[in-house]
């Protein structure tokens with residue numbers, strides 16, 4: 001039996017994009033990031049989705065669980081992390097396509113959700129590309 005708390009989905013109004021800030025040659029995914037975040041003392045990976053170099057979308061935390069990826073914004077957001085970005089925007093075509101697909105699906109499921117880069121909430125350069133420009137140029141309906 002599910003109790004009342006388990007049935008109550010948290011409110012989600014933002015998707016926040018990150019990168020791993022690793023070299024393009026590093027083919028990592030949820031397992032490696034989970035390890036890093038555990039080393040920082042977290043329960044598990046802080047992101048909800050990871051987009052590997054080949055475009056594969058891997059699930060980290062489930063959407064009903066609050067993430068740990070953006071200070072002050074975790075409660076109502078979904079954290080997405082693309083693998084790469086060390087010093088430059090080196091997204092693969094497959095990663096860009098998967099990001100679009102994932103954002104479309106979130107938009108369809110969470111009405112009114114807004115999409116941001118981590119750098120809109122922090123001094124960091126993460127996700128090392130301009131999410132606002134990306135949204136202007138891509139059709140996500």
Ligand SMILES: [Zn+2]
Pocket residue numbers: 017018019069118124126127
């Ligand atoms: Zn970030």
